[in-house]
Structures are given as structure tokens and as C-alpha cells.
Amino acid sequence: MLDTLTLSTFGAFHTLIALVAVACGIAALVRHGEIATASRSGLAYVVLTVATSVTGLFIFRHGGFGAPHALAILTLVVLAVAYVAEKRGRTGGLARYVAVLGYSLTLFFHLIPGLTETGTRLPLGSPAFSSPEDPLLKALVGVGFVVYLAGAAWQVLRIRRSSRIPVGVAAR
Template sequence: MLNISSFGMFHTAIALVAVFFGIRSLVRYGEIRMRTRSGALYVWLTAATAFTGLFIFRHGGFGAPHVLAILTLVVLAVAASAERLGGSSFARYVAVLGNSLTLFFHLIPGLTETGTRIPIGDPAFSGPEDPVLKAIVGVGFLVYLVGAAWQAMRIRRESRIAAVT
């Protein structure tokens, strides 16, 4: 058995659907923004994932996963505010890069929880401090940085084109 509660399964299902819509939005539009249906679904489902994560205490009391959930909610709020304000390319940077950062945030508990449960009986990782897990999360962060740089260059190029026309 995976040793996961019904609430944990619900939380995980929301997270998986959020990640699906986040990746779909990135592939389709090159960014995650509330102005698209997939982007809006990603943001709302990610907020729901972070919120429900605050009520999971598998490892005892308040800990690093709860801090990540709060940080995710803060980043989502800042990104949504920036997108609502709009107008400047800076606001677009904040919105797009913030939402992409939260997709990276999904990676951390996703890999940790999956890797410490599967395969059943002989999990891939010994725990959150496993060096292989840390290395994989590090690679994920590098992928985020490359993607963020690409998104920033794209926003800059589009801003220059808009300024000329």
C-alpha cells in the first residue's frame, strides 16, 4: 500500500491535473497566464493544491512542505496581481515567471512523495534529504532557469515589437 490518506489522494489528484494544465499552457502559449483557460485552470488548481497541502501532516507538525505551500500561494498572488495590473513588460515578467516558478515548486513535493513511496517496499529515495533526489530537484531548477530565460527573452522581443508598431 502507498500509505496515503484519502485526503492525500485528493490533494495529489488536484496537483496532477494542475501540472497537466500548466504544461499544456507552456506548450501551447509559451507561458502560463490567467488570460488563457489552461493557465487559469493551472493557477486555481495550484492554489487549491497549496491550500490543501497546508492540512497534511504526514511528517508530524508544520514543516518545509507547509512553507513551500505558503510560498506558492504568495507567488501566485503576486503573479495574479501583476497580470491584473498589466500594461508594463515588468508586470508581464512577474506574472509569467512567477507562474512558471510555481510549476517548479510542484516538482519538489511531487518527486519527494513519489520517490519515497514507489516502488512499494523499496522506495527510490530514502527521504527528502536523499542526495539523488536533491540532484534531480537541482536539475529541475536548472530547467526552470533555462525556461525562465527563454520566456524573458520572448517577452522582451515582443515588447520591442509592440513599441515599434
């Protein structure tokens, strides 16, 4: 049973940077209402999420290439699209929505392996989930996606409101 909890040094490093990335992403959302590389917390989130995704490609706990590796690649693609959109769309057009929603989507992506790896290992002796296919795990990921959708809707409304305010006029 202890083997299911034991992480390699590389796995521990990967987990640590993922946890710091998530903390930075949450900090950016709380402070700024969005994740963007213009803020230190947003930039740290993006850089650490890239590092998390890249290091995740070298972890093969469940055998060969699998769903976690596909998620890492998808995360890198979404981050690249969001970054390009962020650099091109600073005002409020479609690119701004793509950037904000893309970065937030990658925060949701962190939830999937986080719940899976933690829930299939803990508590010791009786893990919360029997496997990555456990129906309760899938339900929790579904709830996380609904939370993402609610947050995305809030972010869209926030962008719409801010794009209607003339330049130089403070929001009331």
C-alpha cells in the same frame, strides 16, 4: 511497506488536483509559451495550484508544520504576486516579467513534493529515495531548478521580442 503507499481520501484528492494543475500548467506553456489567467489552461492551473497549496496545509504525514507547509505558503504568496502583476502589467513592463516568471516558478514548486512523495514511496519495497534528504533527490530537484532557469530565460527573451513588435504588426 503498504502503509507508505497508502493515501488517505484527502491525500488522494490533494494529489489528483496537483496532477491536473501540473497538466494544465504544461498545456499553457506548450500552447501559449507562458502561464497566464487569460487562457483557460492558465486559469485552471492557477486555481488548481491554489487548491493544491491550501489542501496541502492540512496534510501532516511527516508530523507537524514543516517544509511542505512552508512551500505551500510560499506558493500562495508567489501566485498572489504573479496574479497582481499580471493584472497590472499587460504590455511588457516589469510586471509582465514578474507574472510570467512567478507562475512558472510555482510550476517548479510542484516538482519538489511530487518527486519527494513519489520517490520516497515507489517502487514498493525499495523506494527510489531513502528520505526527503536523500542526495539523489536533492540533485534531481537541482536539475529541475536548472530547467526552470532555462525556461525562465527563454520566457524573458520571448517577452523582450514581443514587446519590440509594434501594435498591429504580426510577428514573422
